Amino acid sequence: MLFSKETLGRIDRILDAARSDGREILYEHEIYRILKVIGLETPRFVFVEHPDAVDDALLHRFNHRIVLKIVSPDIAHKQKLGGVRKVRNREPLFIQFLLHRMREEVLSHFPDDDPPDIRGFLLTEYIPHTQALGYEVLLGFREDDAFGPVLTLSKGGEDAEFFARYYDPANLFLPPLDTSRAMKLVSGLNIRYKFEEIGHPEYLEHFATAASLLSRLAWHYSFVAAPRPRFIIRALDINPFVITADNRFVAVDGFARFAPAGAEEKSVPPVNTDHLEGFFAPDGIAVVGVSANPDKSSLGRIIARQLHDMGRDDLWLLNPRGGEVVFDRTVYPLYRNLSELPRAPDLLVYAAPARYVENFLRHPGTDAPKAVILIPGIPSDMDYAGFTARLDAITPGTTRIIGPNCMGVFHAPEGENRGVNTLFIEEERLDLRSSPRANTVLLTQSGAFSVTAIDKFQNSGLLRSVVSFGNKYDVKLTDLMAYFADRPGVDLLALYAEGLDPGEGRQFFQLARSISKPIIVYKAGKTDAGAKVTASHTASMSGSYDVFRAACRQAGVILVENIETHYDLVRVFSLMSRRIPVGSRVAGVVNAGFESAVGADALIHLRQADLAQATAQRLRQLDTTGLIDTGSAFLDITPMADDRMYADFVEAVLGDPNVDCVFVSVVPHTNTLKTLPDTCRDLDSLANRLVALSEKYPKPMVISVNAGRYYQDFVSVLEENGLPVYSDIRSAITSLDRFVAWHLGQRGDGAGV
Known part of the structure; x- marks a missing residue:
């Protein structure tokens, strides 16, 4: 998938030559050379240092039209300054004249005492093409500090940036991409509809091939690459690649910045999970900064109390002044430093001012803790870089630190692990x-x-x-x-x-x-x-x-x-x-008609189920009022439904083999339902009936309760028994939709829209 050493060596020589010339940008003809090395098509081109180098032999390399371009390290957008012209390929003297005039026009935009450095001229084959949407494509990459190389694919041409900003954002991908993955990504672009309509779906293959090759170039010349490259390409644009009338995909214009890869270059930090168990299953916890005064506000005292309440009998408290603390008749002596502790704790929770942390960590006792939580923030008068440098100097390599400026850890008790809670x-x-x-x-x-x-x-x-x-x-x-x-x-x-x-x-x-x-x-x-x-x-x-x-x-x-x-x-x-869904067919039961309509509007990946005949027959039996449309999978059972009738309708759709997931929407204000605080916990209430159905059927089910705080007890019964409850139908349906879509595989590698 990646490039050979020979290919990389040829690219390195191009970058070496530019660097020897004192540059960290590439000229367009140098970009063309790199593109040809990696297998992408460019126009025929010739670089000349002076107009007089143009002769018949040189012009015979081109067809009847050519493009003339100024070459300068000081000019990024040549066309705005008159540095690009399309002309007929005529006799050498005419072309020489045009190049002299081009130089004069470009120089006229600069003060006489600060002219740009003009190194020569580029003559390229003119590539005829249409500027219709989809036929000009911007492809390139840039380096992001956090993510490394990022590939960009967007509409190309002079208005590329305007189009991306106001009409359709650029599509971004992280390299490297092999051709199949690139094809999968570009197949999600909206332009595919146009290409299919005009009978040229193969145009997407051009996009995928170029994206794959450029992504490999981006990866090789980035700080994420292994082995480390000699150069980093900070940015490279091809704007545009064009689709020609004879079905070629040709790079027409380019820009690139690069730099030598220095020793200080960024790198991808390794994942380090060593000793993290000290935060979540510690054998011994010490809390620093616990006040002996129960009337004094103290984060350390709150944390210590919480750990005591969790039944931790391996808890030690510290305060440089000494003293003691009593929680529920249990007396905790306040140790002055870590060396006084009976044994080394796995976890040290530091809840004292940040300026004193070094004093404690310098004297860890016989064994350093596996884990340290630094609760305090760093005051504005402390230099954070200096603080971390001092921590580096005194922290043992085996000790892991969370923070500073954090609340730390909650970990629920499980088995013999009594849990941790430092959220003060x-x-x-x-x-x-x-x-x-x-x-x-x-x-x-x-x-x-x-x-x-x-x-x-x-x-x-x-x-x-x-x-x-x-x-x-x-x-x-x-x-x-x-x-x-x-x-x-x-x-x-x-x-x-x-x-x-x-x-x-x-x-x-x-x-x-x-x-x-x-x-x-x-x-x-x-x-x-x-x-x-x-x-x-x-x-x-x-x-x-x-x-x-x-x-x-x-x-x-x-x-x-x-x-x-x-x-x-x-x-x-x-x-x-x-409750892993096996399909996207959804049914619902509501007692307010507008909820059904809103729910239908919120569907994206989900689709309304076609209920089985047996289910339809059961629904007709349940419809004792004759007011319910039992032909739809979204059932409005009206405010007349009581708890049992509501639950019976929900069970009918849950049991349907054509239904993969269910939503239930309750407007609880009707007096036919046990939804008030004094009745909602009854065994035959709607809440408990829904809980029983969720235990009986393995299908995903979400609940919407469209009401205020007066019905929070009703909501609590559902939530306490493991049902996801939402305050409106749109949130419930949207959440169920994304849940089902993710589990059915629509979770990644999607292109922009």
Whole structure:
């Protein structure tokens, strides 16, 4: 799939020559040479240093029309300055005259005391083609600090950037791509409809071949490559590739920047899961920063209390002033430093001011802890780079650190593991519940996000572990993903990410592709305020969030655009994790007609089921009022339905062999239903009937309860028994739709639309 050493050697010689000339850009004819080396077609071309070098022999290489271009390292957009002309291929003197005039016109745009460095002229074959949509294509790549090389495919031509910004965003892919994968990606482009309509679906093969070859070039000359290259190609644009009348795919214009690969070049950080068990199954926990004064606000004291309440008898508390703390008649002495502890703890939770952390870590006692959680943020008067440098100097290589500036870890008790909780919110303010069905790991850079998520899911008890990892001094998001990916009992990874360090995005992409479990992520920081005008079209067409979105799409990661959607999808993917759909046929039961209509409008991958004849007959038997349209899979059973009738209709569609999944929408205000706080927990209530049906039938089922807080007890019964509940029908259907689509294989390698 990748290029041979011989091919790379020929490309290196082209880059060497440009570097010897003092340049870190490539001239167009040098780009043509590279493209020809890797197997892409270019126009016939000749570079001359002076107009007088043009003679009959040179012009005889071309047909009746040629393109003249100025060559200068100081001019990026030649055409705007008169540096490009299409002319008839006539006698040498005429062409020489035109080149002299071109030089004069270009120089007229610059002050006399600061002219551009004009190195010569490029003569190329004129490639006739139409500028109709789809026949001019921009293909190129640029280097992203976090993800490495990113391939761009978009409409080409002079208006490429305008089109990408206002009409159809550029399509982004992460190299390398073999030809089959590239074909799969480009087959998702909207332009395929035009090519099919005009009878030329093979044009997509041109796109795929060029994308594959350029992606390999991008990969080889990037910081993600192994072995390390001599040069890094920072950006390369071909704008445009054109489809000719004789069905060729030819590169017409190009731009490239490169640099030698220095020792300080970025790299992809390795995944490191060593000693992470110290955070989640520690043998011994020490908490630093515990106040002896029960009336004094103390994060350390809150954390210590939580660990005590979890039944941890391997708990030691520290305060340099000494003293003692009493929780429920249990007396904890306050040790002054780690060397006083009876034995070395696996986990050290540091909840004192950041400026004192070095004093504790310098004296770890006989054995250094496996894991350290640094809770405090770094004050503005502390230099963070200096702080981390000092940590580097004193932290043993075997010790792993989460933080600083984090809330740390919650891990639910399981078996002999009594669990961990350093999320310093008192129980009366945050009800953190787990349950035997807890199967979701929440990894978040924001501590506040972990708190709001816990609040959202408190009835469902679906969180097995929560990690607020803060500033990522040591333990990274990818380390945690790798650690939990193969853990038994973990069915879902839910992520909240902010910034990605150099190379970390590429590691995220590579790791996510290898994980078979669903990954749901919300990425903060969608705007790219730092984007600058640049000579590279590909760099101006997309920001860092666009690259992140492309990486998620290609890796099969479920990227959400808002926080509420994150919560919605976590519910269905977690609570329905053992109910794998076998198809996309959906049925529903509602008691308000508008809910059925809204639900139908929300379908994307799902399709309404065609109910079996036996089901239709059963529905007619259940329709004692004669008011229900039993010919539809979306059943409006009207507000007249009571709890039993409602449940009977739901069971009828659940039992239908033509139905793969079900939604139930309840507007609970009708007086025929037991949905009030004093009746909703009755055994024969609708809530408990739906719970019983979910236990009887293995099909995915989501519930919508369109009501306010007066009906929260009704919602709680459903959630406490493992059903995903939503506050509106659209959210319920959309979540079910994405859940089914992901499990049916529509999870990655999709191209842009």
